[in-house]
Amino acid sequence: MTDRMRGAALARARAAGTIPAMVLAAALGVAGAASAAVYDQVRLEGAQTVDAETALSLANLRRGADLSLGDLNDAQQRLQQSGLFETVEIVPQGRTLVIRVSEYPVINIVNFEGNRRIKDDQLAEVVQSRSRRVFSPSMAEQDAQAIAAAYASQGRYAARVDPRVIRRSGNRVDLVFEIREGKVTxxxxxxxxxxxxxxxxxxxxxxxxxxxxxxxxxxxxxxxxxxxxxxxxxxxxxxxxxxxxxxxxxxxxxxxxxxxxxxxxxxxxxxEGPRYHFGNVGVVSEIPGLDVAPYQAQNKVRRGQVYSPSAVENTIQRMETLALQQGLNFVSVEPRVTRNMRNQTLDLTLALVRGPRIFVERIDIEGNTTTLDEVIRRQFRTVEGDPFNPREIRASAERIRALGYFSDAQVETRAGSTPQQVIVDVNVEEQPTGTLSFGASYGADAGVGFNAALSENNFLGRGQTVQLGFSTASGSRSFDFNFVEPYFLGRDLRARFSAWYRTSDYYNARYNTRSIGLSSGIEFPVSDNGRLELRYRISKDKLFDVRPIPDCDVDPDDCSGTPPTPDVGSSPILVEEEGERLTSSLGYSYSYDSRIVGIDPLTAYKLRFSQDFAGLGGDVESVTTTVLAGVESRAWREEVTLRAEFEAGALHMLGDTDSRITDRFRGTGRIRGFEANGFGPRDLNAPYEDALGGNYFWALRTEAQFPIGLPEEYGITGGLFADAGSVWGLDNVAGAPGTSPPDGTVDDDMKVRASVGASIFWTTPIGPLRFNFAKAVKKEDYDRDQPFDLSITTRF
The missing domain is CATH 3.10.20.310 (membrane protein fhac)
Structure with a gap:
């Protein structure tokens, strides 16, 4: 067999795929696959950028060495797999080994076709193939897989990507990725x-x-x-x-x-397994000389209580905090649980033990591009150099997640520079922290009202809250600004500053109001669930455009109709109250929220008690007291959410001054089914039957939210509610001398109003919508009801 024929046989074998040793042996005319030959010369043909020495190195061949058919087969595979050559042929010619190659072309351009969901520049960052680089089929396939993975990350698992090569002159190619995006999986x-x-x-x-x-x-x-x-x-x-x-x-x-x-x-x-309750609960000490009694007082887990890991964790945290307060380091609490399958109880023993002497070397924070390190660090009760407490590190991680600034927050530990030290790694992934809220309401007389609010809960990455609000309805306007620093002076002190400007032009009254003011306060914890706020408030409130009811006997031109009756004018009570007052007050609020340190996941409670004392300068001397209590619970296999809320307030004027409408409580938003200022004392003799507000109020709101049979993926649930309340009490029901309303036209007695209704809750991409359909079932003839209202909140 001539050398040319042997080469042709090799070429055919190469075209078929790999070159088995027996095929190579037949092409060379060698009797056995184990035969070897010596080649003194090696000639590389077809290469433009790769020299012979490089090819020999890649093929792992040496001149003058005995090469078997298997060696030649392996050499060809190594050259083919190097990614430098499109085709490889090894042709022995006497004692010369000829290696014929054709190099891969150079990529002219990389194009993407069929992509709409992911832009070209985004895909260009995913692929490794680049213009002016050598084309590699294996890399093109990897790029196709990477593009498919990018679509899979968006939920498009049906995406298909095919790399296509278009030949150009000068050993160049265009690489085109044909993409079929498919639908979202x-x-x-x-x-x-x-x-x-x-x-x-x-x-x-x-x-x-x-x-x-x-x-x-x-x-x-x-x-x-x-x-x-x-x-x-x-x-x-x-x-x-x-x-x-x-x-x-x-x-x-x-x-x-x-x-x-x-x-x-x-x-x-x-x-699921059985549902357990706590059985015997005890506290023991394995540290000599340690008095157990103070630690037993910190135990809030009680026999018969439904088992809850959070209840155990909260008790352990209180005990370990007490140990630190007593100056005892490396004291840990081990929960030891014994299952009683017969009565389905868990016996709990909290053992005080001496933990290992390990310290925190440092805390490393990564992933926070906007949020400052100090915002994250202050969630740790532990700092560098403190004894290492694994439970406290886990609690810190939960506090970081509870901030709401991060979509993911991982806190892990690793070995430090010495066996007695650990490093705490914090990795966070930030998320949007702004909220954009819209609201709408409708009343038969008031028409449509709108409000909008913009808030940022992590302003400039400092953990501060900035809120702007604007609302308008029936001629009324309001603008509010709030700023909150949650960690004032580097401590758990919540500092707040507020400012507002509000004007009102009531559609159902002949008077206007304007209020401008400032408020500041500081809030701090007084217990695990309780907080206290101290505040100062100053405002200038003006009642103006009050038009008295004209006297037809004095000025008949102001009257019309037969018999003459006035068609304009406000209540005599408001006429007397017209003017401007400066109010300067100090106040406090105590709030309790069981969700801060939640033990019962099915029920949550909240309580707020507030008092404001006006008289520190200004024109008003008064004491304003309000209270609010609420509960939320889940029932019927947690399918139904029950809510109840009660609030009440009292305004007591000091000295010889009377309250004004700008000081008094009004019915706005307290009972569903009634308009703003829709119920309460009202002057029925005034042409517009002015709502006067009251010195006292109470309101009870109850509702149930539950599925209504629609698939839950629609995000639509229903609800029923029932509200009741009242606004009553005036200091002066007579008005200015000579302008007193007739007897019986102002009713300031405590008369109950009530409403019932149904709600539709709809979770949408723009936020949760709530539609309320209400019916006032107990009201006075002069009350103004509102059968429908809508609210919406969204997040960006």
Whole structure:
């Protein structure tokens, strides 16, 4: 066989794929695959940028060495896999080994076709192939996979990417990625097996991932994301264990993709286990000389209480805090739990033990591009050099997440420079912290009203809150500004500054008001759940454009009709109150919120008591007292949310001054189903039946929110409510001398108003909408009802 024929055989074998040793042996006319030959010369043909020595090095060949057929086959594979050559042929010619290659062309341009969801410049950052680089088929395939992965991250698992090569002159090619984006691969259904205590609907509400629903074109939480599966498992575990299911676990998660790859079906196989209550609870000490009694007083876990990990954690935190206050370092509390399966109780023993002597070397923070390090560091009760407390580090992580500044916050520890030191790593991922709110209301007489508010909860990355609000309705205008520094003077002191400018031109009254003022305060904790605020307020309130009812006997031109009756004019009470007053007051508020340190996940309480004392300068001397108490609870397998709220207030004037309408309480927003100033004392003899407000008020609001049978992915639930309340009491019901209203035209008695209604709650991409349809079931003839109102809040 001639050399030319042998080369042709090699070429055919190469075209077929790899070159097995036996095929190479047949092409060379060698008897056995194990035969070897010596080649003194090596000639490289077809290469333009690669020299012979480089090719030999890549092929791992040496001149003058004995080369078997297997060696030549391996050499060719190594050259082919180097990524430098499009084709490789090894042709032995006597004692000369000829290596014929054709190099890959150079990429002229890289184009993307068919992409609409991801822009060209974004895809260019994903691929490794670049213009003026050598084309590599393997790299082009990797780039296609990277593009597909970019689409998968947006939920488009059906995306297909095909790299195409267009030959150009001068050994150049255009590399084109043809993209078929496909539809969003939605989660069509989320199901559960093994759940008995809670319905699928309730468990789906716990997950961060949602099913595809009515707003699938806007909502992106319905796309399948494997990285969210771990978070959802943790959410399910926390949900069950906080409700007493200590043995709960997610046994398996089975995501299945549809044949068209446009939908996923996710099934959670869970084990609930029994629901436990606390049995015997005790505190013991394994530290010699340590008195247990003070620590037993910190134990808030009681026998018969539903098991809750947060209740145990809160008790341990109080005990360890007490140890630090007593100057005892490295004291830790170990919870020791014994299960009693027969009566489904957990015996809890809190053991005080001496922990290892480990210190915090430093705290490293990464990922915060906007938020300052100090905002994150102040969430740690531990600083560099303090004893290491794993539970406190976990609590710090929870406080960082609770800030609401980050979509993800991970706090982990690693070994320090010595065995007695650890380094705390904080990795955060920031998220938008601004809120844009819109509101709308409607009344048969007042028409449509609008309001808008803009707030930033992490202003300039300092953790400060800045709020701007504007509202308008029926000629009224208001502008409000609020600034909050949550960590004033580097301590847990919440400093607040507010300013406002408000004017009103009531459609149902012949008077206007204007208020401009400033307020500042400082708030600090007084208990785990309680906080106290001290504040100062100064405002200038003006009542103007009050038109007295004309006397037809004095000026008949001001009267019209037969018999003559005035068609304009305000209540004599308001005529006497017209003018401007400066109010300067000091006040305080105590608030209690069980959600700050939550123990019962099913029920939350809040309480606020406030008093303001006016008379520190200014024209008003008074004491204003308000109280608010609310409760929210879940019932019927947590499918129904029940809410109740009671508030009341009293204004007591000091000295010989009477209250004015700018000081008194009004019915605005206190009872659904009534307009602003829609109920309370009213002068029925005034042409516009002026609402006068009252020195006292109370209101009770109750409601229930529940599913209404629609698929939960639509985000629509229903509600029923019932409200009751009253505004009453005036210091002067006679008005100015000579202008007193007739007897019976001003009723300032405490008369109850009540309303019932239904609500529709709709969670939309622009925010939660609430539609209220109300019916006033107990009212006076002169009250103004409002059968419908709408509110909306959105986030950007």
């Amino acid at each position: 939605e989660i069509e259904r989320i199901g559960f097996t093994g759940n008995r205590a809670f319905s699928d609907r309730k468990l789906r509400d716990v997950l961060s991932t949602k099913q595809a629903g009515l707003l699938r074109a806007f909502v992106r939480r319905d796309t399948f994301a494997p990285e969210r599966m771990q978070l959802d498992e943790k959410l399910l575990t926390d949900f069950y264990r906080s409700r007493g299911y200590a043995d709960f676990r997610v046994q398996a998660v089975a995501p299945e993709v549809a044949r068209e790859r446009d939908a996923f079906f996710v099934t959670y196989n869970i084990y």
